[in-house]
Amino acid sequence: MPTDGKFEFDSVQDEKSIQAFLAALTEGFGKGRVVLRSEADEIVLSPSSLVSFSVKAKRKDGESKMTIKIGWKDAKNPAAGAERSIRVES
DSSP states (O other): OOOOOOOOOOOOOOOOHHHHHHHHHHHHHHHHOEEEESSOOOOEEEEOOEEEEEEEEEEETTTTEEEEEEEOOSSOOOOOOOOOOOOOOO
């Protein structure tokens, strides 16, 4: 049975570290199990088949920010939601 918990991590990383994190996150979603771990904390998440997804980005005064928010219900039968698509280009 899942237990409640909270995990927070803030730091400054280079591009390669962010790429490695996102690749590991993608792999975890593919396997249905995401483990987040730092020196003091750990949380194990099991993404369901329907996931809410939000991306926000802004640029102001020479600074850029992107926020990615991903969420889901831990229930066995998630409620159906509207499917939309997003593209990332480089």
